[in-house]
């Protein structure tokens with residue numbers, strides 16, 4: 001059986017830099033509060049009309065494909081992870097396939113929020129290992145700036161998130177000290193609602209029983225949207241930050257240890273840990289718990305905020321571009337987020 005190697009990696013960050021002080025125009029917050037609680041100094045926001053989640057994914061993919069020594073026509077499968085797709089449906093995978101003039105290959109969208117890229121890598125790894133595909137494009141991209149509540153009501157969420165994209169091309173390898181060693185995926189839906197965007201959805205929670213009963217069949221379409229839903233701000237992400245924090249600092253170290261133990265490695269063997277950039281305080285907590293040195297953990301949330309499915313490939317790409325990842329290095333990717341879902345990927349670069 002083959003292993004999967006990252007043959008090429010790319011990232012794309014929009015040019016528009018938004019500092020914490022820029023957010024003061026819209027909400028009551030402060031640079032001090034944001035830096036102290038999250039570590040974030042600035043983030044990028046996509047161009048309002050010219051950039052979408054797909055176009056940013058395409059830019060990252062172009063770089064990854066070129067660095068892999070391939071062309072868009074060589075790609076035989078696309079996996080696109082995002083929670084902020086261009087359309088409710090169809091997904092970004094087919095939009096990227098069209099934009100890059102690829103063949104009529106399969107395109108799969110993954111909606112696993114912050115752990116989306118790790119899940120996507122795991123799925124891609126299975127296809128490569130079995131020999132089904134030889135050049136899989138895995139993309140994580142988000143345009144959060146279009147779906148956040150920038151009033152004081154939404155400040156606990158909106159200050160955290162940023163836009164961007166990362167992509168890798170996975171190819172088979174038979175080299176001993178190269179490629180993905182294992183992937184580990186988890187979920188616990190018991191707290192699904194504490195980090196969620198409920199609408200638009202088919203749950204109909206925003207209608208009272210009485211109102212629902214009053215709809216005839218012709219009016220049933222209204223169940224999806226309502227004016228009240230928009231007026232009440234129920235169209236924005238909802239997060240119980242402290243509750244998320246508590247679970248994240250437990251699950252992150254556990255899934256990293258799981259990956260190490262599965263491969264008879266220890267934390268001392270890790271050359272670089274790329275944690276999903278949820279919050280600098282979470283990364284620091286994980287580092288402390290695993291007793292990792294500063295040079296074993298890569299963080300860039302200070303500059304880009306939390307880019308959800310894009311954060312792991314952006315950080316990995318930046319670390320590689322800065323010479324922090326070398327051939328044969330043991331690299332651990334780990335993510336935790338909405339669902340809750342979490343996972344890890346252990347690989348030799």
Ligand code: COA
Pocket residue numbers: 028029030033034037038114155156157159195239240241242243244245278279282306336337338
């Ligand atoms: N600016 C200023 N004040 C803010 C604020 C902002 N952007 N957001 C919230 N506050 C206020 C709250 O209203 C609250 O005020 P109160 O005490 O008067 O009621 C106070 O700050 C504390 O709120 P709380 O939510 O308890 O803050 P916190 O210390 O837990 O920090 C998070 C909030 C979101 C930064 C933190 O909980 C966190 O990072 N959690 C993890 C979230 C995460 O990683 N999400 C992504 C998952 S992948």
